[in-house]
Amino acid sequence: MAGLKISNLMNAVALPRKAHSQFSISVDEKTHAARLLHVLAEGEQVASTIALEQAKLCRHSEHPRLAKFLKQQSRQEKFHQLAFERGANWLAPKEHSGYRPVFTELENKLKQDIQNQDMTSSVVGLQVALEALGDAFLETLSARMEKRAMGLDSVMHLIIHQEIAHQNFGKRYLSKYADRQDISLLTADYMQIIDNAISAFQSSLHAIDIDDAPYRTAVNQQLYNAIEISR
Numbered sequence: 361m362a363g364l365k366i367s368n369l370m371n372a373v374a375l376p377r378k379a380h381s382q383f384s385i386s387v388d389e390k391t392h393a394a395r396l397l398h399v400l401a402e403g404e405q406v407a408s409t410i411a412l413e414q415a416k417l418c419r420h421s422e423h424p425r426l427a428k429f430l431k432q433q434s435r436q437e438k439f440h441q442l443a444f445e446r447g448a449n450w451l452a453p454k455e456h457s458g459y460r461p462v463f464t465e466l467e468n469k470l471k472q473d474i475q476n477q478d479m480t481s482s483v484v485g486l487q488v489a490l491e492a493l494g495d496a497f498l499e500t501l502s503a504r505m506e507k508r509a510m511g512l513d514s515v516m517h518l519i520i521h522q523e524i525a526h527q528n529f530g531k532r533y534l535s536k537y538a539d540r541q542d543i544s545l546l547t548a549d550y551m552q553i554i555d556n557a558i559s560a561f562q563s564s565l566h567a568i569d570i571d572d573a574p575y576r577t578a579v580n581q582q583l584y585n586a587i588e589i590s591r
């Protein structure tokens with residue numbers, strides 16, 4: 361999305377003005393769906409902040425293309441955040457006031473990685489673990505929205521496409537620069553942190569008939585794959 365303004369992209373998030381009365385979605389279901397969109401938006405905000413910090417870490421490396429990609433990722437995550445916030449506010453305008461952050465522990469760990477200049481650990485946390493969770497999230501949410509005609513699906517495909525590029529960046533990075541033993545140690549930490557985050561919002565998943573178990577499995581699988589692709 362280089363060269364495109366976020367405000368222009370946001371105009372593509374076309375939400376029907378009178379949607380609340382058009383679709384048969386209960387108030388309770390809208391509230392829980394909005395809460396999940398806020399969770400997604402929070403994850404995107406963490407991703408945007410950390411990707412920019414990763415770009416700064418890579419700025420002076422012999423691979424300037426890493427920093428360029430990460431800056432672009434940061435801009436894209438910001439766009440995703442705004443899109444999901446818009447969707448959440450459209451569904452349930454007052455829901456944000458009751459929202460409690462679920463990614464604080466993950467954000468703190470990632471910030472610690474940046475402070476330690478540990479690029480490998482931050483890639484496992486962001487481009488593998490958080491992206492895997494986001495991926496599982498988008499898949500169920502996208503299917504649910506298409507079924508319910510809830511509006512965000514026009515940009516969902518673009519967002520999913522960009523998330524795949526972020527995950528592929530993580531895979532390439534780990535296969536080139538990371539040791540298998542390091543990744544094995546890192547994955548246990550990140551699995552626990554993501555597990556705690558899922559527990560924090562699983563009641564909202566259950567409320568709209570989404571099982572949390574596949575989310576944990578998806579992240580676990582991607583972390584296991586990260587070990588396999590490292591050197």
Ligand SMILES: [Fe+2]
Binds near residue numbers: 407436523
């Ligand atoms: Fe994103």
Ligand SMILES: [Fe+2]
Binds near residue numbers: 407437491522523526
């Ligand atoms: Fe991403």
